[in-house]
Amino acid sequence: MLEIENLVTEFATRDGIARAVNDVSFELKPKEILGVVGESGSGKSVLGYSMIGLVDPPGRVVSGSVRFEGRELIGLPEEEMRALRGKRIAMIFQDPMMTLNPVLSIETQMVETVFAHESFDRAKARKICLENLELVGIASPERRLKQYPHEFSGGMRQRVAIAIALLHRPALIIADEPTTALDVTVQGQILYEMQRLVRETGAALVWITHDLSVVAGFADSVAVMYAGRIVENGRTEDVLHSPRHPYTRSLLDSVPANNIGQVRLRQIPGMTPSLARLPAGCSFRERCGHADAQCSSMPEMKTSVRCHHPLC
Amino acid sequence: MTVYVLRRLAQTLLVLFVTSGLVFGGLYLVGDPVEILVNPQADQEERARTAAALGLDKPVLEQYGLFLKGMFAGDLGKSFVFGRPALEVILERMPATLELAFLAMLMSVGLGIPLGLYAGLYPDRKTSKAIMAGSILGFSLPTFWVGLLLIMVFAVQLGWLPSTGRGPTENVFGFSISIFSVEGLRYAFLPSLNLALFKLSLIIRLTRAQVREQALLDYIRFARAKGLPRSRVIGVHLLKNILIPLVTVIGLELGSVIAFAIVTESIFAWPGMGKLVIDSIFQLDRPVVVAYLLVVVFMFIMINLVVDVLYSALDPRVRIAEAK
Amino acid sequence: MKEFLSNRIAATGLAMLMVVIAIALFAPWISPQNPYDLGKLDLMDSRLEPGGKYLLGTDGQGRDMLSAIFYGLRVSLLVGAASGVIALTLGGLLGVLAAYVGGRFESILMRIVDIQLGFPAILVALILIAVLGKGVDKIIFALVCVQWAYYARTARSAALVERGKEYMEAARGLGLSRTRIVLKHLLPNASPPLIVVGTVQVAHAIALEATLSFLGLGLPATEPSLGLLIANGYEYLLSGKYWISMYPGVALLLTILAINLVGDQLRDQLNPRLSRA
Numbered sequence: 001m002l003e004i005e006n007l008v009t010e011f012a013t014r015d016g017i018a019r020a021v022n023d024v025s026f027e028l029k030p031k032e033i034l035g036v037v038g039e040s041g042s043g044k045s046v047l048g049y050s051m052i053g054l055v056d057p058p059g060r061v062v063s064g065s066v067r068f069e070g071r072e073l074i075g076l077p078e079e080e081m082r083a084l085r086g087k088r089i090a091m092i093f094q095d096p097m098m099t100l101n102p103v104l105s106i107e108t109q110m111v112e113t114v115f116a117h118e119s120f121d122r123a124k125a126r127k128i129c130l131e132n133l134e135l136v137g138i139a140s141p142e143r144r145l146k147q148y149p150h151e152f153s154g155g156m157r158q159r160v161a162i163a164i165a166l167l168h169r170p171a172l173i174i175a176d177e178p179t180t181a182l183d184v185t186v187q188g189q190i191l192y193e194m195q196r197l198v199r200e201t202g203a204a205l206v207w208i209t210h211d212l213s214v215v216a217g218f219a220d221s222v223a224v225m226y227a228g229r230i231v232e233n234g235r236t237e238d239v240l241h242s243p244r245h246p247y248t249r250s251l252l253d254s255v256p257a258n259n260i261g262q263v264r265l266r267q268i269p270g271m272t273p274s275l276a277r278l279p280a281g282c283s284f285r286e287r288c289g290h291a292d293a294q295c296s297s298m299p300e301m302k303t304s305v306r307c308h309h310p311l312c
Numbered sequence: 313m314t315v316y317v318l319r320r321l322a323q324t325l326l327v328l329f330v331t332s333g334l335v336f337g338g339l340y341l342v343g344d345p346v347e348i349l350v351n352p353q354a355d356q357e358e359r360a361r362t363a364a365a366l367g368l369d370k371p372v373l374e375q376y377g378l379f380l381k382g383m384f385a386g387d388l389g390k391s392f393v394f395g396r397p398a399l400e401v402i403l404e405r406m407p408a409t410l411e412l413a414f415l416a417m418l419m420s421v422g423l424g425i426p427l428g429l430y431a432g433l434y435p436d437r438k439t440s441k442a443i444m445a446g447s448i449l450g451f452s453l454p455t456f457w458v459g460l461l462l463i464m465v466f467a468v469q470l471g472w473l474p475s476t477g478r479g480p481t482e483n484v485f486g487f488s489i490s491i492f493s494v495e496g497l498r499y500a501f502l503p504s505l506n507l508a509l510f511k512l513s514l515i516i517r518l519t520r521a522q523v524r525e526q527a528l529l530d531y532i533r534f535a536r537a538k539g540l541p542r543s544r545v546i547g548v549h550l551l552k553n554i555l556i557p558l559v560t561v562i563g564l565e566l567g568s569v570i571a572f573a574i575v576t577e578s579i580f581a582w583p584g585m586g587k588l589v590i591d592s593i594f595q596l597d598r599p600v601v602v603a604y605l606l607v608v609v610f611m612f613i614m615i616n617l618v619v620d621v622l623y624s625a626l627d628p629r630v631r632i633a634e635a636k
Numbered sequence: 637m638k639e640f641l642s643n644r645i646a647a648t649g650l651a652m653l654m655v656v657i658a659i660a661l662f663a664p665w666i667s668p669q670n671p672y673d674l675g676k677l678d679l680m681d682s683r684l685e686p687g688g689k690y691l692l693g694t695d696g697q698g699r700d701m702l703s704a705i706f707y708g709l710r711v712s713l714l715v716g717a718a719s720g721v722i723a724l725t726l727g728g729l730l731g732v733l734a735a736y737v738g739g740r741f742e743s744i745l746m747r748i749v750d751i752q753l754g755f756p757a758i759l760v761a762l763i764l765i766a767v768l769g770k771g772v773d774k775i776i777f778a779l780v781c782v783q784w785a786y787y788a789r790t791a792r793s794a795a796l797v798e799r800g801k802e803y804m805e806a807a808r809g810l811g812l813s814r815t816r817i818v819l820k821h822l823l824p825n826a827s828p829p830l831i832v833v834g835t836v837q838v839a840h841a842i843a844l845e846a847t848l849s850f851l852g853l854g855l856p857a858t859e860p861s862l863g864l865l866i867a868n869g870y871e872y873l874l875s876g877k878y879w880i881s882m883y884p885g886v887a888l889l890l891t892i893l894a895i896n897l898v899g900d901q902l903r904d905q906l907n908p909r910l911s912r913a
Contacts, residue, residue: 049533052537054533054536054537057436078542082539082540082541082542083539084539085536085537085538085539086537086538086539086540087539090537090538091534091537092534093530093533093534093537094530095530098529098530098531099530099531099533099534100531100534101531101535101549101552101553102531102553102627102628102629103552103553103556103626103627103628103629104548104549104552105628112538112540112544112548113538113539113540116538116539116540116541116544117539148628148629150628150629161534164538323751327751334763334767335763335766335767338763338764338766338767338768448893448896448897448900449893451896452839452889452892452893452896453889453892454843454846454847454863454885454888454889454892455843455847456846456847456850456851456863456866457846457866457881457885457888457889460866460870460873460881460885461882461885463873463874464873464878464882468873468874475874564754567754567755567756568756568758571755571756571758571759572756572758574758574759574762574851575758575847575850575851578851589762590851590853593762593766593853594852601766605759605763608759609755612754612755613754616754
């Protein structure tokens with residue numbers, strides 16, 4: 001349903017050209033859930049924007065292809081892309097405080113989304129909105145519809161955003177860290193709801209997060225991103241239980257749940273490199289415990305792992 | 313809300329009281345209006361008679377006391393020059409100033425917001441850079457000098473528009489208004505353009521800064537991700553958010569336009585309150601100056617109040633905070 | 637400084653400003669004539685067009701416009717700079733003090749600032765001049781009264797931010813005196829925003845003084861600033877003798893523009909929040 005091939009997205013910055021998405025390829029089947037994991041600055045959000053045509057200048061998709069339901073999205077005229085957005089591909093964002101317009105009522109923001117793609121009358125549009133609010137577990141939707149975003153809690157706001165994303169029953173939902181800004185308990189609820197909703201509506205889901213543990217019990221497959229590249233991807237069990245890239249291993253070692261009462265949590269030394277000034281060769285080598293001279297030249301690529309060290 | 317309005321009104325009274333005292337006292341010290349009003353050859357006796365007729369022979373504190381008493385009764389004293397109630401003289405001139413201010417605000421908001429929006433949405437285009445360069449120029453041009461240039465170019469050199477004075481007026485709901493006729497607009501165009509230029513630059517710069525700030529926010533991205541047409545993202549989502557801070561500024565600027573009309577009216581010989589107050593300052597017509605200030609201060613405070621109310625109507629967050 | 641000069645427009649502004657200041661400082665030495673020595677004026681030369689003997693023409697009294705502009709610039713800049721420095725010192729100190737002392741003093745001071753800033757500068761200045769009369773000292777006083785509130789507000793908010801920082805705790809912990817804390821620690825840290833406000837305000841002050849002088853309410857005719865020169869040329873404007881009003885106006889515009897260009901760049905540079913992302 002979704003095939004991404006050699007996608008490259010660049011940003012012109014003061015320090016030079018930053019490749020936020022660098023030669024990324026993956027595939028997604030209908031109803032599949034993919035977790036995209038990476039630290040901040042790894043390019044995972046930009047990957048999401050690239051898929052839905054929301055990369056703004058100074059950024060642009062330079063090359064590669066995004067095929068969705070048999071259509072090439074890169075280079076698609078803006079009007080056709082707009083007709084797809086919100087209709088076949090929906091996106092939800094990190095901070096529910098920021099994604100809903102503070103000065104428009106929930107009703108306005110939902111109904112306009114219906115009208116963006118369908119020419120129903122107002123009563124029918126309202127009915128669809130109410131159904132969807134109910135679907136995401138919002139009580140007394142009739143009253144809630146008239147309210148403004150600031151009258152909702154963070155979790156409720158994110159539910160509204162999800163309801164908006166589901167309005168047209170999209171085939172693909174891109175979720176950019178939708179639980180990061182929420183309380184831990186609310187996070188769990190939203191995760192659970194999301195899982196239920198994609199199953200009920202039959203949507204495929206790309207879940208972008210920096211938190212491996214979120215993805216663990218939830219995604220069918222995982223792609224690990226570092227410095228704009230997918231360094232490793234595969235079935236969730238495979239990647240979590242037998243990581244093959246040193247970066248994935250380091251990430252796993254730094255998750256608390258993975259080693260209760262065992263060894264000290266291990267930090268990954270150093271900082272994510274600036275995308276405009278990547279070291280030559282493997283971009284992880286300066287932080288990698290396994291790095292050797294070979295890593296300074298571009299490492300040979302195995303099927304899905306961009307590292308020459310056999311870890312498994 | 314009511315408490316808030318009451319508190320603001322109390323503050324209004326205080327400010328009015330202080331202003332009147334400062335100005336009254338100050339003007340008393342500057343010069344003797346009798347000197348200007350009477351014939352230079354007049355003898356001592358005639359001077360004394362004039363002074364007594366104007367109530368100027370009493371001690372200054374008593375004069376001020378009488379003035380305050382009158383103020384609360386809506387009587388701001390008689391103009392020395394016109395021999396009529398000062399308030400009446402002011403109110404008579406007010407429509408002329410207000411129509412100028414209205415036209416100027418219309419021009420600066422009507423042009424400023426679209427231009428600022430454009431410059432903010434497409435910051436790298438040549439047109440945007442030209443708009444911004446124009447706005448910093450407009451920001452630096454002294455209003456009165458621009459007025460002279462406008463007269464020189466459009467009235468003297470090209471002869472397209474009249475340079476001074478106000479066009480024919482007609483009676484609209486008891487006010488004499490000149491801007492409802494083409495001829496009247498021809499007279500009003502240059503002065504209101506002159507008055508608008510500085511504000512136009514200000515509104516362009518403000519709108520642009522707001523757009524640049526808001527356009528990066530997630531709610532705009534989300535609105536686009538919903539598949540909304542660009543016209544709706546900009547015209548509804550973005551515009552409504554930038555309007556909130558703009559309304560405050562525009563309200564304050566309306567007050568400042570009324571004040572700045574003093575300069576424009578002097579250049580274009582526009583018979584408004586601004587021209588009146590300048591003339592009155594020179595003629596030491598104290599009641600008119602004081603009445604003008606009180607009227608203007610009162611207007612400012614009312615404008616501020618309206619802005620606050622409007623603000624809460626536009627921003628649902630404020631509405632709720634007050635209801636609680 | 638390097639970053640400043642890398643912006644071509646800002647560098648131009650700075651260069652223009654330097655030239656303007658130099659002209660104002662050295663006016664008596666570089667002017668072709670002393671425009672206020674009546675003995676040097678030749679009425680036969682009055683209202684001559686630009687070019688020829690007088691580069692920018694002459695006014696109604698046969699005064700060389702170029703010299704008049706140089707001298708006028710001197711007065712305009714003096715008034716702008718003097719009122720700016722006094723208002724900055726006064727407003728800056730009061731603002732920092734308000735942030736440091738807090739309590740009643742702070743709330744009353746800020747109330748006054750709010751109320752005053754609610755009124756257009758021109759109105760406040762006009763009233764003061766109407767009350768005080770003409771004169772360089774009086775106009776400087778009026779401009780200070782108009783401007784101090786901007787500085788006070790800026791200084792207070794900057795100082796409030798600084799007050800919360802750790803080095804302030806340290807300074808207090810060391811037992812430094814209040815005066816010392818305010819003067820040596822709060823004030824210097826509040827100065828970048830004050831400088832930015834200062835450039836804008838000086839430009840405003842110069843424009844305001846010119847406006848008042850134009851209205852006949854600013855400076856006496858013995859010390860004509862650019863505004864008064866423009867006003868003097870006003871009567872000739874309608875008869876097509878544009879230069880008497882026009883060139884002083886250009887000089888005024890260039891001065892204000894130069895200051896605004898420098899101010900714009902300073903604001904972008906000194907304020908990290910506003911720097912282009």
